[in-house]
Amino acid sequence: MTTPLLQQEKIEQAIRILNELHLDCWLLFVRETDEQPDPALKLVVNHDLTWHSIFLLTRQGEKIAIVARYDDDLVKQSGLYTTVRGYTEHFAPLLVETLTHLNPTSIALNYAVGDVAADGLTHGMYLQLVDALKETPYARHFVSSGPLISRLRTRKTTEELVRMRRAIEETEAVFSLVTPFLQPGVTERATGEMIHTEMQRRNLGAAWSYDSCPGVKFGPNTLFGHGKPSEIAMESGFIASLDLGVRYNDYCSDLQRLWYMRQPGEQHPADVVQRAFAAVKGAIAAGKARLKPGVQGWQVDEAARSYLVNAGYPEYRHALGHSVGRHAHDGGPVLGPRWPRYAETPYYPIEEGSVFTLELGVMTERGYVSQEDEVLVTSDGCEWFSQPQEEIYLV
């Protein structure tokens, strides 16, 4: 078995981030990870674990695993950790011994307030850990590893970008089946089912809750919220708006595309649709022009939001964009307004190597006119990571 490339890249990145953040070590404490996955684990470990397991990375580059017998062979085989210590009865003695040897003054632990993608440690596990260290000073050295995990998730490695580009290609391939499928009378539900069948055929997972992935919106009476596709049927003069994210080899895409079903005699979409499409594309372009390393997400959102309002449309009621990666909503910075709902995340500075969605839409009398594409942040700006739709697909 060769050392898994992706996890190897992320471990080296984590050690660099520990140094940037002046943290002595990162302690990842997990258990029964196929039932209760820690969202950060698979960045640095390539398999599941049954018993209590501890992964420690230090700013000096030490890579230490403390795992139960039965689990330890898999960790050793991975080649990712230079020290793998197996226990039979309890992890505590080995952990105390290891921390006493390292003697860290700051220990970044896998919990975070307000960032679901960095908050894997359960409260019961936290209490167990504090109890295991009660004779030592180390439980008092815990800090949240949220800032570390946020950087680790958002700075994509080469291998991560390869997988994400493939996820986008797979999504586009699924979208290509929609044009011939759409006929008057075809329902949102049937369209969602056709897409599910194709995802299964291609062995693709859903990037979010299966029932609402894809999101399918036909015409002006479609429902909002996190629901399933409905029994609403396609008609001439309607917009079909699809929101689809797939998971390919653990990495996600998140794209929205538009179709228009022409009425008798129409060559192009109705004017109201064309104007809305131009406003949506313009607003997204305004946000994209603002996106570069060092800016804060709310500034990017504001550029798109004010463009849309100046074009005479109502504000969208969500964020302009979010980080994509292992999850469709991958945590870290949000390109969103400074609403309490988003807590601190619109203030996080943007970093090179991040991949964000840019997404918004407006409701029209013909349906929901929306677009969503992905961009990769470069050293001085950003570039399209998916290829945006230039014209609404005609049916």
Place this chain on the structure above:
Amino acid sequence: MTTPLLQQEKIEQAIRILNELHLDCWLLFVRETDEQPDPALKLVVNHDLTWHSIFLLTRQGEKIAIVARYDDDLVKQSGLYTTVRGYTEHFAPLLVETLTHLNPTSIALNYAVGDVAADGLTHGMYLQLVDALKETPYARHFVSSGPLISRLRTRKTTEELVRMRRAIEETEAVFSLVTPFLQPGVTERATGEMIHTEMQRRNLGAAWSYDSCPGVKFGPNTLFGHGKPSEIAMESGFIASLDLGVRYNDYCSDLQRLWYMRQPGEQHPADVVQRAFAAVKGAIAAGKARLKPGVQGWQVDEAARSYLVNAGYPEYRHALGHSVGRHAHDGGPVLGPRWPRYAETPYYPIEEGSVFTLELGVMTERGYVSQEDEVLVTSDGCEWFSQPQEEIYLV
């Protein structure tokens, strides 16, 4: 939409358990539940939730949900909660108002030390909750809901038993394909893949980590631990031992079955195999005879363990059994020895309506001779819930 029967049954059961345990209310605090599922949520809610959501059941029978807009429609549609309050910006004001009105002196919260099936609350979420209640006394009234969830999981309702019986039937149907499939030279891996194909065809999930479900052990050189089926091939004179659990409509099975490949001239399995099979069945029967409401799990394990040792075989290095339900390892009481690994769980008293596995095996020169079946605890004992294998299947 009709009220989901299973969750309705479990909510009523939870209210009864609150009264038994003299707890004023159960507070279940969850978020982004398709990415980070709380293992207790789906017992009392029938869908996923995106934003921070609070479900409160009181000993007086009040059923209150505090959920974000967008999520609130699904909760209302379910009919499970009599009060559904939606928030836009932050859950805290509604929670403070609700708790001030209820004024509970004990609040069972969804964390637990040592019971993975009851420990869904993350540490970051816990800190958020404490912060939201900082102007009130209620954060000081939190206790673990572990004992409540343990009872709620182990006392199976009618609907849960129906689903679990079906999961067993599906497992037996998959097992029935193994006899014609086993030929000399067939590998553990190929057998695992054949079973995966059949599980997909039947739309069954794996009851534990997909790669090691089924567990497949051929002959005396098979590997232990949580690994995948290997390249070891079947030969005459070998035992094949399969450990399979499937998930049907969210409920699991967990069974082990045995095959023997006869050598030229053999009518029956080799004597060493027959003796081991009789000892394994005898030990399981000794455990089963001890299992009834009120006993502690370690006593049941001890009955099986001492039978096996008296029969001249080494002790098995795991517990005799575990609760089965929504997960293959469903938390709560363990029928296991008083080892530190199992913490308090071998001391939990057994309750009527629980379903446990009874499982053990011994290594022989022909392979691993093991059995695993499920039993349902009745008012004064227990009965087989799956139908045990009477004879080793011959190939």
